[in-house]
Amino acid sequence: MEGWRIHTGTALALPFDNLDTDQLIPARFMSQPRDAGYDDFLLYDMRRDAHGNLDPGFPLNCDSQASILVVGRNFGSGSSREAAVYALVDAGVRAVIAPSFGDIFASNAVNNGLLPARVSDADGAALLMALSGKPESASVDLETGRLMIGTMSIQFALDGAWRIKLINGWDDIDLTQRHQSDIQTFSKTRRHNAPWVWPHETH
Amino acid sequence: MSAHATLLDKLWSAHEVYRAEDGASLLWVDRHLVHEGSHHAFAKLKARGFGVANPELTFAVVDHYAPTRGRDAIADPNIARMINTLEQNAAQHGIQLFGLNDPNQGIVHVIGPEQGLTLPGLLINCGDSHTSTHGAFGALAFGIGATEVAHVLATQTIWQKKPKAMRIKVDGILGPAVTAKDIALNWIAWLGSDGARGHAVEYSGSTIRDLSMEARMTLCNLSIEGGARFGMIAPDETTFEYIKGRPFAPQGAALDRAMQSWGDLKTDGEAVFDHDVAIDAAKIAPTVTWGTSPDQAIPINGSIPNPDFLKAGRADAARAALDYMGLAPGRPIAGTPIDQVFLGSCTNARIEDLRVAAQVLSGQTAKVPGMVSPGSALVKQQAEQEGLDQIFVSAGLDWVASGCSMCVGMNGDLVGAGKRCASSTNRNFRGRQGRGARTHLMSPAMVAAAAITGTIADVRPLLKGRAA
Ligand code: SF4
Numbered sequence: 105m106e107g108w109r110i111h112t113g114t115a116l117a118l119p120f121d122n123l124d125t126d127q128l129i130p131a132r133f134m135s136q137p138r139d140a141g142y143d144d145f146l147l148y149d150m151r152r153d154a155h156g157n158l159d160p161g162f163p164l165n166c167d168s169q170a171s172i173l174v175v176g177r178n179f180g181s182g183s184s185r186e187a188a189v190y191a192l193v194d195a196g197v198r199a200v201i202a203p204s205f206g207d208i209f210a211s212n213a214v215n216n217g218l219l220p221a222r223v224s225d226a227d228g229a230a231l232l233m234a235l236s237g238k239p240e241s242a243s244v245d246l247e248t249g250r251l252m253i254g255t256m257s258i259q260f261a262l263d264g265a266w267r268i269k270l271i272n273g274w275d276d277i278d279l280t281q282r283h284q285s286d287i288q289t290f291s292k293t294r295r296h297n298a299p300w301v302w303p304h305e306t307h
Numbered sequence: 308m309s310a311h312a313t314l315l316d317k318l319w320s321a322h323e324v325y326r327a328e329d330g331a332s333l334l335w336v337d338r339h340l341v342h343e344g345s346h347h348a349f350a351k352l353k354a355r356g357f358g359v360a361n362p363e364l365t366f367a368v369v370d371h372y373a374p375t376r377g378r379d380a381i382a383d384p385n386i387a388r389m390i391n392t393l394e395q396n397a398a399q400h401g402i403q404l405f406g407l408n409d410p411n412q413g414i415v416h417v418i419g420p421e422q423g424l425t426l427p428g429l430l431i432n433c434g435d436s437h438t439s440t441h442g443a444f445g446a447l448a449f450g451i452g453a454t455e456v457a458h459v460l461a462t463q464t465i466w467q468k469k470p471k472a473m474r475i476k477v478d479g480i481l482g483p484a485v486t487a488k489d490i491a492l493n494w495i496a497w498l499g500s501d502g503a504r505g506h507a508v509e510y511s512g513s514t515i516r517d518l519s520m521e522a523r524m525t526l527c528n529l530s531i532e533g534g535a536r537f538g539m540i541a542p543d544e545t546t547f548e549y550i551k552g553r554p555f556a557p558q559g560a561a562l563d564r565a566m567q568s569w570g571d572l573k574t575d576g577e578a579v580f581d582h583d584v585a586i587d588a589a590k591i592a593p594t595v596t597w598g599t600s601p602d603q604a605i606p607i608n609g610s611i612p613n614p615d616f617l618k619a620g621r622a623d624a625a626r627a628a629l630d631y632m633g634l635a636p637g638r639p640i641a642g643t644p645i646d647q648v649f650l651g652s653c654t655n656a657r658i659e660d661l662r663v664a665a666q667v668l669s670g671q672t673a674k675v676p677g678m679v680s681p682g683s684a685l686v687k688q689q690a691e692q693e694g695l696d697q698i699f700v701s702a703g704l705d706w707v708a709s710g711c712s713m714c715v716g717m718n719g720d721l722v723g724a725g726k727r728c729a730s731s732t733n734r735n736f737r738g739r740q741g742r743g744a745r746t747h748l749m750s751p752a753m754v755a756a757a758a759i760t761g762t763i764a765d766v767r768p769l770l771k772g773r774a775a
Contacts, residue, residue, distance in 0.1 A: 183435070184450040206501075206504075211455070276455075281462075286325050303423070
């Protein structure tokens with residue numbers, strides 16, 4: 105995974121609260137291998153009418169080039185399905201701006217180079233207002249934690265460790281390998297103190 | 308450990324391998340449960356050239372795609388491939404598999420406890436958000452995403468920031484036919500579907516002490532619907548009794564030693580929580596959802612809210628939800644006609660759940676079609692020994708095999724567009740049970756009442772005079 109510091113692209117408003125993972129990617133697509141890309145599945149049912157035609161009124165259908173999404177609160181609540189993040193990433197989204205995120209979604213996002221940027225309720229509302237009707241060019245700076253849209257400059261919150269991971273494109277497995285000997289020592293002690301953790305050994 | 312530690316503190320420090328400067332902890336994982344959905348993680352592992360660090364602590368189960376009928380010849384090639392991929396991954400890495408036709412197969416969060424794989428004091432991970440279920444045993448259990456699943460497979464550890472501690476204390480006696488499901492829907496409706504975000508919830512109080520293990524699992528299972536990744540209950544005699552004699556649980560001297568250590572798994576008297584909530588059990592009524600988020604729930608004798616009277620933040624969501632659900636504001640929720648019922652899922656398909664539903668359904672005929680999918684093959688067997696299957700079948704409901712089924716619809720068990728389903732599951736999200744499906748969450752007893760009346764109905768009058 106490649107790291108990044110600054111991203112400039114088109115910001116689009118999806119003014120919905122609680123866009124949960126079942127909406128981000130309906131379950132029926134999750135048996136697909138990733139190779140062909142998950143972009144087509146993003147918000148599949150929300151973007152279409154009952155006959156499966158793209159609804160021209162849905163924001164994402166007007167500007168599919170958007171790479172920065174400004175959304176309502178509790179974005180990505182629900183299941184642990186990382187496929188919700190794959191759908192966003194494969195559709196070219198690099199940052200999602202919201203007042204709050206589902207916890208598992210946010211860590212899944214960071215593991216895939218997608219920024220979950222948290223803003224205050226007031227800033228979130230102001231951004232949705234500014235973007236209502238039309239997408240705009242915007243830029244996100246991971247280092248300074250700022251989002252710039254037109255004349256607006258908004259501070260977003262991001263966990264320090266996540267910032268470093270996103271900037272460096274780091275994978276946790278690489279980081280963890282450095283603690284291999286700690287893990288081995290821990291495992292030995294655990295085995296000694298709590299042998300029942302190893303289920304086949306207490307019979 | 309100071310005398311001010313919460314259960315969360317104790318579980319956390321018992322698993323901390325290393326703490327980074329930024330405060331993230333590298334935690335040891337005692338138990339890792341995988342299912343068909345873990346195929347992305349196995350693919351990542353392969354791409355990175357890693358093996359499974361501790362296959363003896365890893366268990367695989369077929370549940371999300373498990374067909375509930377016609378298992379011998381799976382018609383859908385996608386489903387067959389998903390199951391086959393898991394079988395291959397399990398075999399290749401030496402992981403014990405509870406396969407489709409294993410007598411112990413079932414939903415991952417049902418069979419973990421049933422098999423004695425879930426024990427107090429363990430850290431349990433699974434690529435499924437309802438992993439919080441296992442916290443009912445005083446375990447640190449939480450759902451993780453595919454990249455994290457690959458990480459646990461490769462290292463038997465997980466990076467995690469310690470959440471804040473929240474206590475939900477429930478005291479008093481629950482009314483007739485009021486269950487753990489109702490306690491959960493109640494606090495979620497009160498605090499919101501993100502009300503516990505960033506917190507580990509510990510449930511305590513006299514009402515919780517009186518709950519069976521099955522009910523405790525239901526409660527911890529639903530914690531995620533209130534935004535908490537962790538739900539937990541300190542282990543006690545009820546917990547130990549449940550564990551004794553389970554296939555993978557320690558026995559004899561090992562059990563004695565384990566129980567001694569488990570006795571300390573409780574919050575100290577002096578401990579302080581970041582957030583404290585108290586609930587009076589007597590005030591809880593059977594509860595149902597009316598919207599598309601689990602916090603859009605009301606007592607069965609309540610009315611569907613009018614968005615005009617809600618706070619600005621909730622009003623728009625409520626309007627959209629009512630539109631999707633095809634409901635009018637201000638009307639009583641009771642009496643709303645339904646099209647079908649579903650009794651199943653890791654939330655409410657344990658033997659106790661089936662018993663209470665059968666008690667309501669006994670000698671009755673369902674007015675609408677429906678399906679009962681037990682939480683595991685063993686639950687199914689037990690129910691059949693007790694004759695519960697006969698009650699369901701005579702009432703006109705389908706009695707099918709175990710799996711996630713209509714909770715998520717991955718196996719093809721779906722609710723049709725625009726159809727209204729009374730469901731014992733955990734999520735009423737748009738499209739969760741199928742595109743355009745309208746889901747009303749409720750307890751198994753309430754699902755049974757809905758079946759008999761063909762409407763959303765209060766189960767309490769139906770239970771009067773029936774043997775408990
Ligand atoms: S029954 Fe539903 S919530 Fe439970 S593990 Fe299966 S899909 Fe997830």
